[in-house]
Amino acid sequence: MNRIEERSLQSKVLATAAAVALAMVLGALDYFTGRDWAISAFYLLPTCLAAWMAGRWAGFAVGALCTGAWFFSDVFNGATYQSPLIPAWNATMLFIFFLVVVWLLTAFQHSHYHLEQTVEQRTAALRTEIEERKRLEQAKLQAERLGVVGAMAAQVAHEIRNPLGSISLNLDLIGEELHAFANSSGSSTAECDVLLREMRSQVFRIRQVLQEYLRFARMPKSERAAVSLPAFLEEKLNFVQPLLDQKHVDLSRTIDPNLPPVQVDAEQLWEAILNLISNALDAMPDGGNLTVSAQRHGAEALVSISDNGRGMTEEEARHLFVPFFTTKSDGTGLGLAYTQRVVNEHGGKINCATARGKGSTFSIQLPLAVAA
Ligand code: ADP
Numbered sequence: 001m002n003r004i005e006e007r008s009l010q011s012k013v014l015a016t017a018a019a020v021a022l023a024m025v026l027g028a029l030d031y032f033t034g035r036d037w038a039i040s041a042f043y044l045l046p047t048c049l050a051a052w053m054a055g056r057w058a059g060f061a062v063g064a065l066c067t068g069a070w071f072f073s074d075v076f077n078g079a080t081y082q083s084p085l086i087p088a089w090n091a092t093m094l095f096i097f098f099l100v101v102v103w104l105l106t107a108f109q110h111s112h113y114h115l116e117q118t119v120e121q122r123t124a125a126l127r128t129e130i131e132e133r134k135r136l137e138q139a140k141l142q143a144e145r146l147g148v149v150g151a152m153a154a155q156v157a158h159e160i161r162n163p164l165g166s167i168s169l170n171l172d173l174i175g176e177e178l179h180a181f182a183n184s185s186g187s188s189t190a191e192c193d194v195l196l197r198e199m200r201s202q203v204f205r206i207r208q209v210l211q212e213y214l215r216f217a218r219m220p221k222s223e224r225a226a227v228s229l230p231a232f233l234e235e236k237l238n239f240v241q242p243l244l245d246q247k248h249v250d251l252s253r254t255i256d257p258n259l260p261p262v263q264v265d266a267e268q269l270w271e272a273i274l275n276l277i278s279n280a281l282d283a284m285p286d287g288g289n290l291t292v293s294a295q296r297h298g299a300e301a302l303v304s305i306s307d308n309g310r311g312m313t314e315e316e317a318r319h320l321f322v323p324f325f326t327t328k329s330d331g332t333g334l335g336l337a338y339t340q341r342v343v344n345e346h347g348g349k350i351n352c353a354t355a356r357g358k359g360s361t362f363s364i365q366l367p368l369a370v371a372a
């Protein structure tokens, strides 16, 4: 029993005790005053008090007590009736009257309570609905604003991309000119070569970042086809094997050869998986183990990419998939957001399990093409 229930029981007991005491006082008064005062209507007071405060059965009980008090005071204070049955008959009528009053009173109280509850529930539901609407409106407004900003950013990125192309072309031309000039004059181009290389790598980096922004902002509609993941993954992983060797990363593949096909846009899916592999490599700067697995899980294919790299802090894990969240000095924070979008648009889910210092596992669930 909790505190509120305890309190309510206490007040019920107190009210019933008060009603009983009042009934006794009225009984005594009735006895001593006899027919002179005729106070039987006052018995309604304790009866109604008990019914209102302590419920129907307490009301009946006090009503019965009042009837008894009236009956005994009437019989013992010396009143005379033509028939000895008359006081019993009067008492019965009084008791029935009390019963009806208690019944009506408690029924009224009951319906009043229900009405109150319904109003409270409806008000709470209305309040939640209003809050939800407000939240949705705000989210819509925010999405519209973000949409405009995103479109602007994509346009700017697009505008920068072309001049960057000609800058890198011109850098190549300058390099060639420089070499021709150096050959004819017999001087060295070593210092200029270093500068040119640096400029080229910066231009390359800007182009890559722009590429990621544009890819995220203008994701094309996916063109799906049934893809057999085992063959697809084997082929693509062979393609990245040299990069893994270079980074001293051992690759383990646990790919179920009987995995049924999935209906996906192969290029988008590979970009999504490649983002995860690239993050895994970043998390293992001194090399490590990368595991790519693909298994059947009910009506879904489960593809997971695990590394035994640095893992993530709780704070980092909480911000995963949020666009522009990055802990890397040269990161864009768009890789995971893009991956999640691709997976979601394919009707799948992506999750991450990570332990600081031990590694991370990203799992992608994709519905099988034909749920067999
Ligand atoms: P970026 O790679 O440009 O930083 P991502 O969206 O790909 O952007 O990743 C966001 C952040 O999530 C990373 O900066 C990194 O902190 C964290 N992260 C993602 N994958 C891993 C991983 N396998 N191990 C540790 N941290 C990771």
Ligand code: MG
Pocket: 275, 278, 279, 335, 336
């Ligand atoms: Mg990344």
